[in-house]
Amino acid sequence: MHNHLTRALISASVSLAALTAQTYEVVPAAYTANDAISFNWVAGASKNVRQQTLVGATHLSSMVGRSIVAIELRRSAKNEAFAGGSSSLDVKLSISPNAPLDCSSTYANNPGPAPINVFNGTVTFPTSPPVIGPSVSWTTNNVVRIPFTTPFPYSGGTLCIDVIGSPIAGQEVNWWMADAEFEDLPGSTNDLGGGCGNYGGPTSQWANVQRRSLVAGGTARMFAYGTPNGLAIAAIGQKSAVGTPLSLLGFNSPPGCELFLSTLDMLEVRIFAPDTQTPWRGGRADVELKIPGIAAALGLSLTTQWLDWTQSTSSNAIEWTIAPAIPSLDMALVDGDPQEATGNVTVHLAHVIRFEHQ
Amino acid sequence: MTFQGEEGIQAPSTAPAGGTVDVSVGPNDSSVEVSSATSDDVTSYDVSPGKTVTIPVPNVPGAIISVSVGKGFAKRIIYIEIVATSP
Numbered sequence: 028m029h030n031h032l033t034r035a036l037i038s039a040s041v042s043l044a045a046l047t048a049q050t051y052e053v054v055p056a057a058y059t060a061n062d063a064i065s066f067n068w069v070a071g072a073s074k075n076v077r078q079q080t081l082v083g084a085t086h087l088s089s090m091v092g093r094s095i096v097a098i099e100l101r102r103s104a105k106n107e108a109f110a111g112g113s114s115s116l117d118v119k120l121s122i123s124p125n126a127p128l129d130c131s132s133t134y135a136n137n138p139g140p141a142p143i144n145v146f147n148g149t150v151t152f153p154t155s156p157p158v159i160g161p162s163v164s165w166t167t168n169n170v171v172r173i174p175f176t177t178p179f180p181y182s183g184g185t186l187c188i189d190v191i192g193s194p195i196a197g198q199e200v201n202w203w204m205a206d207a208e209f210e211d212l213p214g215s216t217n218d219l220g221g222g223c224g225n226y227g228g229p230t231s232q233w234a235n236v237q238r239r240s241l242v243a244g245g246t247a248r249m250f251a252y253g254t255p256n257g258l259a260i261a262a263i264g265q266k267s268a269v270g271t272p273l274s275l276l277g278f279n280s281p282p283g284c285e286l287f288l289s290t291l292d293m294l295e296v297r298i299f300a301p302d303t304q305t306p307w308r309g310g311r312a313d314v315e316l317k318i319p320g321i322a323a324a325l326g327l328s329l330t331t332q333w334l335d336w337t338q339s340t341s342s343n344a345i346e347w348t349i350a351p352a353i354p355s356l357d358m359a360l361v362d363g364d365p366q367e368a369t370g371n372v373t374v375h376l377a378h379v380i381r382f383e384h385q
Numbered sequence: 386m387t388f389q390g391e392e393g394i395q396a397p398s399t400a401p402a403g404g405t406v407d408v409s410v411g412p413n414d415s416s417v418e419v420s421s422a423t424s425d426d427v428t429s430y431d432v433s434p435g436k437t438v439t440i441p442v443p444n445v446p447g448a449i450i451s452v453s454v455g456k457g458f459a460k461r462i463i464y465i466e467i468v469a470t471s472p
Contacts, residue, residue: 064434065434066411067413068412199391201391228425238415252425307420307422308424367457376413
């Protein structure tokens with residue numbers, strides 16, 4: 028009887044321990060032990076940064092019904108020591124209404140309706156000796172650990188990790204790069220010419236399209252430099268093989284200004300925002316277009332050409348094409364400044380994260 | 386050689402005239418924008434998975450290169466001085 032009771036108590040204790048045992052989940056799981064191909068900075072290490080990470084449910088099935096009690100970021104493998112320090116972090120978790128491929132560049136659109144403030148305080152960046160890789164251990168010297176003061180119960184869905192970080196004076200961490208996965212799925216661009224005017228150097232190439240932003244589910248980013256505080260018009264449509272002089276369209280434009288569009292599908296009006304840091308470059312105007320994460324977007328081609336209204340000049344026209352595959356990472360990262368309403372979205376690049384849960 | 390990195394962009398503070406300089410990018414920006422410190426000629430370089438971009442250095446000793454990522458409050462910028470190489 029006594030032995031039977033003892034065995035029952037031992038069995039109950041083991042079961043209770045198993046239920047509350049801390050376990051770990053690394054996302055993406057392929058990098059549990061080994062370094063991923065890329066790296067990304069950590070919010071608050073050296074600058075005020077806001078980073079939102081969306082983690083798709085496919086990564087978190089083992090955590091359904093459990094509570095997340097900490098997250099960790101591991102240093103990137105490199106034959107370089109990372110000097111340590113501290114930063115101030117505010118971390119909120121929620122279940123996002125957006126899957127990673129639907130991630131918004133607007134911070135306010137990604138968290139769920141009731142974010143839980145799981146941490147607000149100081150985080151240590153350890154001084155980390157060089158790690159050549161490919162394996163990188165989750166030891167204290169290699170990890171930035173955020174232990175939650177309030178556990179987050181996870182019941183499924185896309186997890187939104189919203190971090191606002193600020194450096195601490197005298198404890199700044201100037202270069203501590205956390206491991207990150209990077210799916211190499213660039214789109215393509217083709218400069219058609221047609222630029223003229225006072226910006227872009229001797230070839231008047233004052234417009235750009237970021238080809239690695241041309242990913243289904245991502246946000247196509249295009250920008251141009253021009254007359255500060257002047258009107259910037261981005262015309263988007265199908266390309267024309269032959270340029271049409273702007274002067275023939277009624278513009279008082281100098282020679283060399285040619286339009287390389289055969290259709291006008293979209294017009295985006297901006298202002299060339301003046302830049303006090305690099306005034307010699309001119310003002311800068313940006314257009315960001317959300318690309319649906321659907322098969323129909325793959326290989327889609329359009330052309331963008333800007334008009335500097337003040338000068339009546341055209342930028343170089345750039346034909347751009349969406350990458351031929353949809354990212355399979357099932358994560359997204361929005362990275363930027365907390366003072367801005369929007370950040371830079373990548374659905375092909377995100378931190379490797381270890382979750383501690385019970 | 387000293388390295389600067391607090392802006393989220395890591396690079397040496399000097400670079401050899403006519404050579405190249407490697408710039409590592411901490412944020413998730415897809416391109417870096419490079420220009421001489423007084424020029425409106427801005428060249429955009431693609432950021433590959435390794436996050437290190439090799440940038441050609443003009444053969445103009447004493448000039449300054451500005452290297453930036455991002456825009457607005459999220460813009461990060463460093464400056465690299467071009468130095469003459471030994472004969």
